[in-house]
Amino acid sequence: MALITDDMRDIIASAMLSYAATTCPDGTPNLSPKGSVRAYDDEHLIFMDIASPNTIANLKANPSIEINSVDVFKRRGYRFKGTAELLQPGHAAYEWLNSWLLDLNGPGYPAHQAVLVHVDRVLPIDSPAYTFGGAEEKELSDTWFSRYEAVHNARAGQGSVGEIQ
Template sequence: MTDPKTGPVIDDDMRMIVEDARLSFVATVCPDGSPNLSPKGSMRVRDDEHIAFMDIASPGTMANLAHDNRIEINSIDFVRRRGYRFKGTAEFREPGDEVYEWLHSWLLDLNGPGYPAHRAVLVHVDRVLPVLSPAYTFGGADERTLSQAWARTYGLPGAQA
């Protein structure tokens, strides 16, 4: 849903970063108050206010969210050296739910039949903060130059010399 005064919580650039990152990290709070960080390869933007991921093999993350549904998701494009921190609250969506079926279908298209998917986690995003490399803020780098340099560093195809 888009707020006519402020616009969408999740904009097109944020969507692109989540899609291109291919791996996001989820922070939750353990019952003892300690942090838990877990990688998620199934992160997708659902709409202007929600991000979703699948519980594939995440018993610790799921237990933490059942105890305390506060969550932060970090999606960083490692070549662009920028991304976003999405803060919000999570809720579980079980098989048969529209969000589960949407995400499960995408997961099976990506990984083939029989890929495990216990339930979906739908995150209502309340706040988004940018994450930028210091090269942007202190070094005056532009995205194109920085992306080319890091693509060369990682030996990615199409990196210009």
């Protein structure tokens, strides 16, 4: 049975930045942004270890991981819970992701190893606006896009962030 649906793939792609949560040896959480998360197949996510020494050290000690991907405009996403496996250059999944990264960014990023996550469980992340406000996705997406646009325009000298409603 496929755990990773087309909608989940779309959210991961539109989010462009996901967050990986691991557990440090002292039991505290480690949350790390990942710009290379992709759905590898119907049961696995994958991301590249580019600058993730703490994440990798934590996964070597405890392979449990959660990855959150949220489309900031749609105000919804998914929590992917699973178990990580470290893949070295030469592994087919590593090469697949590395090829995508090279096409996207060109050379220059150190791709040390890939992290393949076997997804055991997926939970939705939804804004309370859907539950309590009865909002529609298009309405939320348009509203939040306008808010982000206003912030970026203010930073570009086209207004003040304080003016954002």
